[in-house]
Amino acid sequence: MASHRLASSQAVTKSKKITFNHEKLAQQLFYLGLFLYLVALIVPGLPQIIRDSAYLIVTFTAGYHVMIEGFGDTIKQTQIKHRFTPNIHILMTLAAVGAILIGNFSEAALLILIFAAAHFLEEYAEGKSKREITKLMNLNPTEARRCQANGEWQLVPVGQLKIGDHVRVLNGDQIPTDGQISAGQAVINEAAITGESMPKTKTVNDEVFGGTINGNQSFTMVVTKDSQDTVFAKILQLVQQSQSDLSQTATKIKRIEPIYVKIVLALFPIFILLGPLAWGWTWSTSLYRGMVFLIAASPCALAASAVPATLAAISNLAKREVLFKGGSYLTNLNELKAIAFDKTGTLTVGQPAVTDYQFVAATTEQTAAWLTILTNMERQSNHPLATAIVSHFNQQVTTISAEEMTVVNQVGQGLTADYQGQHYQIAKPSMFVTVPRELQQAQQAWSQAGKTVIYFAENSQVVAAVGLMDVPNQQAAAAIGYFQRQGITTTMITGDDLKTGQAIAQQLNIDQVVANVLPADKAAVVSDQQAKYGLVAMVGDGINDAPALVKADIGVAMGDGTDVAMDVADVVLMQNDLSKLSYAHRMSRRLSKIVWQNIVFSMLIVLLLVTLNLIGRMDLTIGVLAHEGSTLLVILNGLRLLLPLRK
Structure with a gap:
């Protein structure tokens, strides 16, 4: 079937015009064959020789591309690999030719028609998955x-x-x-x-x-x-890489297919000889059942078990802004045992935000005035903490012009300003000697929680404290919870001190924290986890995460991160949304389940058809319908992965 081979993108590009003409001709001949088959089947009164001639023409028109791929690809692959490398199409071709030799023209035509139709439908199914992914290329x-x-x-x-x-x-x-x-x-x-x-x-x-x-x-x-x-x-x-990289299961099936076909071809003459010698069949019956054996034992459904399903899953994820470099990484995700996260920009927003603030006891009017002065002073600074404060309080205060209040930024000492005869200062706690007890207690509590604290003073008297921190990403907690429910160990890797790391980890309920990690040491942490747990994923967004992303079995880059992280990662989340990673894991589990359903079902069908043939309960027509019907069911089962997963 079509899924047994994927041409390289370079070869496709070079022979685009030729491939297009071949496919167009194959489709035209198929429709011609279908028309002739219906004429021979339906029109009454046709002489048998005319009817049989029509069926013969049908076999070689509708089966044009089947025979080309059967013999042509077998010869080509045999020359390349220097060993006999047959494919499924050659089994169908031999079965059709054999049916003609024993006079079963109508069954030969039906076999080729149904097989060719299934071939086109499988190509359409794979093409649909690819088209869903490559719509992006039109942009x-x-x-x-x-x-x-x-x-x-x-x-x-x-x-x-x-x-x-x-x-x-x-x-x-x-x-x-x-x-x-x-x-x-x-x-x-x-x-x-x-x-x-x-x-x-x-x-x-x-x-x-x-x-x-x-x-x-x-x-x-x-x-x-x-x-x-x-x-x-x-x-x-x-x-482009995701389309050419097969999953491990699909790759194994592709490697096994020529071996399987060679076994079937070797058993075929043995089967025919055993008919008259061991089971008492006539030579005619033995040859007929030999043709049925070729069809029943053909692994068409097995060959279609993994590729359409994998492409459908990758397509589904691509529409949700999750890009995999190949199907192998998607299938590996199902085996995940531990996952490590960089903190800043991955588990957190990546920018500080105001989480707490407190003023000394004062009137409402006085507090509002202080808040206005504090915010306007920070407006004249480009420090990330100043940006966070302005963003938090901007809607609550009025604007003070630069002429009314001149702000001085003293490196290492913070901001100072004079306004309406008063002197104001914003600085870190160590810059102040005397601090009100309630603000000291707030500062200690916030610092213990991993927050950065600044003081605001009027005439050298501290009147307010503000606590800031890089807050957790909104989707991070849900994603962490999901992975833990799947029995996957979660770890935060951070260059911050342990106290700051634990503060975030407690909010997200992460299993463990590895703090004070230098960028060069992140890969070593991943290596330790691989030795301890098995298959490990690493999620990060920065240049300093690149070595760890490469070291991990599955590297996941956040799309808002650096180009380097995207280059070396195996998966890219185009939005910094970890819920999409949990969705990808669910998709990976679903893909594995569907592929194994397909494999078991296809092999059971082969076993059933071969058994029925041996006991004489199977003819060529039923064998064709059952065999190709099972192939179509396998393809349709895989295409279910195009649908969104239920929550």
């Missing part, structure tokens, strides 16, 4: 408006763009490559990259991605990456 940018030396804009192929080129993007255009906006602003749909349905507003110096769609404004951008290094290009590489 690949091809042209760009580049600024020439004379200041004119010229339409050029994207491949000609170089780093530093200036490119004009008109409203509604596809952004041709990765870069930074140098002039103008835009509202950009980044769904192709991030999966986010809401457009994002971008302005000067903001990063834009190739393959995304510009809104209703035009802008100019500077190219920052070669076309082959863009985020979109890396996604395409993952997609």
Whole structure:
């Protein structure tokens, strides 16, 4: 069947025109054969010789591609591997020729028709899965408006763009490559990259991605990456690789198939000889049942057990922004025993946020005034903690102009400002000697919880404390809970101190924390876990995670992370959403279950048909219908993986 072979992408590219013509001719001949078969079957009064001639023509028209692949591929693979390497198609061809030799023209035609139809349907099923994945490729940018030396804009192929080129993007255009906006602003749909349905507003110096769609404004951008290094290009590489990399089960079936076919071919003459000699059949009956044996023992359903199902599962995940580099990684996920997570940007948001704040006892008006001053001072700082404070309190306070309050950023000492005759300071706790007891207690409690604390003082008197930390990702807790319910050990690997790591781990209920880990040592932690547990996955997003991602049996990169992490990982979550990883694990388990259902079912059908043939309860027509029907059931069972999994 079609699933027994996957041509390399390079070979397909080189022979695209030839392949297309061959397939078109095969389909036309199949329909011609189907028409002739129906004519010979339905039209009354036809002389038997005309009817048999029509069936003979049907066999060689509808079976054109079956015979080509049967003999042609067998000869080709035998020459390449320097040993006899038959395929399933040759069994069907021999069975049809044998049926003709003993005068069963109608059954030979029916065998070829049904086998060819199943062949086309299997190719369609695999093609459907691939089309679901490769829809993304239609978004690949091809042209760009580049600024020439004379200041004119010229339409050029994207491949000609170089780093530093200036490119004009008109409203509604596809952004041709990765870069930074140098002039103008835009509202950009980044769904192709991030999966986010809401457009994002971008302005000067903001990063834009190739393959995304510009809104209703035009802008100019500077190219920052070669076309082959863009985020979109890396996604395409993952997609293409996922289609050519078979699962372990599919690979084993592919290796076993020629051996199985050789065994069937070896048993075929023995079967025919044993008929008259051991079981008392006539030579005619023995030859007929030999033809049925070739059909019944053919592993068509077995060959279709894994590939359509694997492609369907990969397709399902791709639509949910989870990209696997190949089916082998998806099947391996089912065997996962432990999973390690980088902390920052993976289990956490990756940016600090205000979690607590407290003022000394004062009137509501005084507290509001202090909060306004604190926020306005932080507005004039670009420190991540300042950004978090402004983001948290911005809607609660009014704006104080820079003329009214001048803020001074003293390196190592924090911020100071004078406003309405008072002096204010924002700094870390160690900068203050005298602190109110209630704020000291708050600071100690928050620090124990792994939070960063800053004080706000008026005239050197501390009047407020603010606690901040990199908070857990919203989806992380649910994902951790899922993996633990599956008996998979969860570990956090962090360069932070143990106290900070444990604070996050307690919120997420992670099994264990490995803290104070230098970037170079993360891979060693993964190696230790492999020795202790078995198959281990590593989830990370940064350059410092790359060695650990490579060392792990399955490396998972967060899509918002670095290019390096995406390059070395086996799986990419295009959104920083760990619930998608738990979905992928569920899909892996479902894939394994369906593939084994298919394998067991296909072998039981073979055993049943061979047994019925031996006891004389099977003819060629029923054998064809049962055998090819089982193949179609196996394919349809695999295609169930295109459907969303139930929660």
